[in-house]
Amino acid sequence: MADIFELMLTLDLRDELSEDELVELRWHLGLGPEPETLHIVTEFPSWNEDDDGVLVVEDHPQPLLACHGEAFKMDGALVSVLLRRKDHLRGAWALTSRQEIHPDQFDLTGELLGWLATKAGDCHRRFDGSVDLGWTRFHESRRTEPLVVRDGVVNWPS
Numbered sequence: 001m002a003d004i005f006e007l008m009l010t011l012d013l014r015d016e017l018s019e020d021e022l023v024e025l026r027w028h029l030g031l032g033p034e035p036e037t038l039h040i041v042t043e044f045p046s047w048n049e050d051d052d053g054v055l056v057v058e059d060h061p062q063p064l065l066a067c068h069g070e071a072f073k074m075d076g077a078l079v080s081v082l083l084r085r086k087d088h089l090r091g092a093w094a095l096t097s098r099q100e101i102h103p104d105q106f107d108l109t110g111e112l113l114g115w116l117a118t119k120a121g122d123c124h125r126r127f128d129g130s131v132d133l134g135w136t137r138f139h140e141s142r143r144t145e146p147l148v149v150r151d152g153v154v155n156w157p158s
Contacts, residue, residue, distance in 0.1 A: 002139070004073040005157060007101045007109070007147070009065070009134040012085070012121040015092030021119075028112055029080035029097060030066030041111045064109045065097045073100055073139040100139070103156070110154040117149035130155075 017025070024040050026032035038061060046060045067078040080097040095116070101109060117124075117131035124132050130150035136157050137144045148155045 002073055003103055004100050004139040005103075006074050006137045006139060006144075007065075007097070007099045007134070008136070008144075009095060009097040009113075009116070009147070011095050011116065011124050011133050013093035013095055013116070013119045014121055017093065017119060026082060028063045028065050029082055029095075030063055030068055031080065031082060034061060034063075040115045041108060044108065064105070064112050065099050067099055071098075071100055101136075106154070106156045110156070113147070113154050114149055114152040117152070 020035065020037070020039055023032060023035045024038060027034050028040070041064065044059055044061045046058050048056050048058055050056050065080050068080065069078060071078050076098070078099055080099070081095070083094045085092055085094055113133060117133060120131050120133065126132060126148075128150070130148045132146060132148055134147045135144040136147050138157065145157050146155075
């Protein structure tokens with residue numbers, strides 16, 4: 001059995017994204033090339049053993065929400081979309097992403113989601129200051145859990 005979760009983001013972003021942030025966000029969503037400089041998630045550590053058996057930490061940037069096509073463990077498709085809204089009543093940008101995610105990816109993906117929470121439209125903010133970004137669910141379950149960021153930290157499923 002695999003520890004795979006569905007990650008479903010459905011949110012509107014305010015119109016305060018810089019061009020550099022948009023380029024990096026599009027890269028993370030699989031919608032554009034890797035930017036020269038990363039500002040949102042800046043480190044992608046990977047531990048490898050060198051020829052002498054010494055652990056070496058290397059940086060291997062990779063987009064975090066970039067899978068598109070057939071899902072592996074769940075029904076349906078994996079997608080990421082970022083659209084400019086014609087009306088700005090809920091926000092300037094509409095973002096939807098459905099991905100399969102392993103708990104090993106929670107930390108890095110959590111950095112991106114924490115940043116997204118700071119850019120989310122007011123309709124996603126709860127009375128307690130947390131931000132509702134969508135939901136998660138274990139791939140074999142039909143029960144969803146809210147995907148909430150509070151004080152920059154994602155409330156991941158246990």
